[in-house]
Amino acid sequence: MIKVSVVVPTYKTPPEGLARLIGSLERQTMPASEFEVIFVDDGSPDDTLQRLRKLATAHSNVRVEAIENSGWPSKPRNVGIELARGEYIAFMDHDDELYPDALRAAYEFGVAHRADAVNGKEARTTSPSWGMSTYDQDRPQSVGRTDGHPLIPMNPHKMYRRAFLNENGIRFVEGARVLWEDIFFNVLVARHAAVISTLSSVPYYHWVTTKGSGSTTFVKHGEDFWRWLPKVCQAIIDELPGEENRLQREQLELHQYSNRLVGVFDSKYVTRTPKQRRFMFEQAQALQRDFDFARLEDRMNSSKRVRAELLRADRQDLLEEICVSDAAVPGWSRATSVEWRDGVLHVATDVTWSDSKGTVPALVRDGDRIRKELPADVRALVSADATDMTDEVDGITLTGLVRSRRSRIAWALPLESDVRVEDLPDGSVRVSATAEFTLDPAAAASGAPLERATHWDLHLHARFGNSSTDRVVKSTIPASVTVTGGILHLVYPNDSSNATVIPGGEREAVRRLEPESAAVVDGDLVLGLAGRHDGAGDVATVVSVWNAQESKPAELPARLKVVDGVAHLIVPGLDRATVEVRVGDRAPGGPGAWIVRSEGTRRVLERSTRPSTDSAPKPVPKPAPTPTLRRKVGRVLRKLGLR
Structure with missing residues (x-):
């Protein structure tokens, strides 16, 4: 039984884009025998069709159809619908990718709730908070949702029940240039769908943006x-x-x-x-x-x-x-506190709104109301309601996010905020905020753990008036770790002073935590690491060590141990009188390496001149x-x- 037909229109498809797409299909948890991939090439003048046919010979679930050039993805998608055999149809663009569990999760969610359409969690390369308001929770039935239309984002990157499309004659508007063909299609879906389900707990689709991929249409x-x-x-x-x-x-x-x-x-x-x-x-x-x-x-x-x-x-x-004069002013956040408590990261931030020139939102006090400051001739023309910002100040929305650099998927984090309104002597009003959010690496991905050994950046999405901005959380607070359940999690300010978390970050922790003491205990080198840490336990890691005449270091096994808030790096059997180790070289201001030298019975640390x-x-x-x-x-x- 074919559960899902994946329909992909192609035209002059870049090799790297096609490789990305097919790679994501090969990694699906749904067995290849349960889904088919239908490529419909729209008369590509290059070797796209030949590359597709070569793929089909290597994949038994891949079918390739060629049509005369129609000038738009609509007809290829419609041809794909006619050829499809799956219970559900999933549309993809020719250089995007599905997340590994996408087809299985969306199909099972759709079948379980008899959905005519499944709107799965989508990420966009260039937008950390893309679709975040839609994908706030799993919703078996989203029809009638009052906080936003259930099909937004209104692109075709969704899963539709094939019989539903056929019974209602739902197809894409064909033509050489049909702008927003996906909206026309989804409006028909909205008209006829009895059930639209929103799947937020499992990543579904990555809308990939690369240099040069932007449309000029x-x-x-x-x-x-x-x-x-x-x-x-x-x-x-x-x-x-x-x-x-x-x-x-x-x-x-x-x-x-x-x-x-x-x-x-x-x-x-x-x-x-x-x-x-x-x-x-x-x-x-x-x-x-x-x-x-x-x-x-x-x-x-x-x-x-x-x-x-x-x-x-x-x-x-x-x-x-x-x-x-009324251009959008972005919101920025800077960490004032970053600390682990019982395996959970607590981040406190200050939030301000200003642009690169220092311009802030122009607001003035008018009795008990806050109004947008506008030129007199504009104020004379527009209504008082149009200038009233009071509800918008009260409605400022801050959302903490953690986003994977590798997959670009983002997850919302629990957050509490406090908006501050300051009346200045000149009658103007200044708005700022504080926000505190938490991150549990074991459950931040909608109850599932964050992917390990991956960089996750902390972001704050700030929505205020006409400004809706995603910015990384700036931080200069030194690195710290927690060891929980045998896993070490690291938080640190990266080289751009952005707050970053690595679950399973024991290798990077060696590079980010600066040594502050050294000793030899029972023949093992023990380095005390700076900072206040959390949890208890030790994990395996590695450390780079130079011998006297070597230009390249050797990696030696080591252990990173946390007890009572103190972290130590232990290198078994390393008791030489003088040794050069690469520890803490990525800490702000740290040297490329440290020299551990014997002075009688003591070991002292010296900064090395070796570059990192x-x-x-x-x-x-x-x-x-x-x-x-x-x-x-x-x-x-x-x-x-x-x-």
Whole structure:
């Protein structure tokens, strides 16, 4: 029985992308006999088809079909649906990857809950918090969800019941250039699906972004963008009619209006040519009017609402000014405390909002309300509700994340926060916050342990007004370890001063913990390591040691032991009078090695002049500075007479 058909449209597929995709399919926990892979090549002019056919000869569950070029992934996907034999169909793009347990977990979850569609946890290479609000917990039934549409992100990287697609005639819109074909498809799914399940506890899909992989199709000043956006908006209205569909219809309408229509008026808007700016302004005005989007504006944040009202007031000049003066300001976090307690990491941070120039959110006090500070001519045009930031300050959302550098999957962490509002003498308001979150390496992956011997970076996702930013947690707090259940977990500030955790990090711990004492005990070299540590036990590791005349070190077995908050590195049988060891060379300011030398019955530590041979590479020198986006924007505004 074929449980899942994986449908992959291809066109001029890069070899490395195809290798990544097929490798992820080969690693699936679902037996190859239970799923099939259908590649449909859209008339590639290169050797893509030949490479696919070679793959098919080596994989009994791979099928390859070739069609004449259609110019878009829609027709290849539709051909794949017709050829599919699986109970469920999973769509993949030709250079992405599935996580190892994806097919098994999503299929079993879908069958268990009779799902017409399964929205599995997705990661995106360039966005740590991608889809995090959707994938907050496993949800057998997400239809009717009020905090967001259950099919967001609205891409096709999901699993759909084949009979459901066929019974309702759900297919991708075909054509040479069909922008947002996945939205058209998922709107039909939303109309007919009785059950949409959300699988959050098992990583499903990695949407891979590599250098040069970004599409130029969705150019916001291009005619295609504005030709297809009204069609998307109309499809949402046509396919989700009536009061019974009002919730999801307005969820999707608001997403298009806020993110795509009003969303084009960002800091990049004013860097475009006058002709492009006018074209975008007029197109946005027409859509705003034709779809009566003003009815949704009370659900938008202040920045978006101000822009929407200026658009409706036909004030392109003021809208351009706001695109600069009201640019999103990112949130940043810096650790004030990082410590292990009973095997759980506790991190306390300060959170501030500012950009690289020191600009902070412009807020002013107005009685018991907090308002966005705006130029007088803008304030005169927009409503008082549009400038009111009080609820947005109260609604600041902070989410702690731990993210794998290897797989790019991220997990939300338990967090408590406190937002601080400071009234300044000049009437302005300054907003900051504190956040404390915990990380249990044994359960942080939705109850499962984090992958061992992998770097996991700590992030804070900060959402405030029109700013939604992911930033690593900055830290200069020295490294420390916990030994729990026979496993050593390390936290340390990496070479970029970002807080990083390595479960099973005993090798890196030797490099990150600086020695502060040395002794020989029963013929073993014992190095006392700096810091306050947690747990109890010892784990096997290795240490690099140089003999007198050797240029390369030898790795010797060692043990890293923690007792009563103190850590020791023990190297059995190493009792030479003088020995050079590589310990703590990755600690901030540490030398490339330490020399342990005998002085009578004592052992003393001396800093070696030897460089750390495999320390982090030095950054490539930056080229001569180029004008920043803000400078470019300023130049445009001056030309327009707005600054």
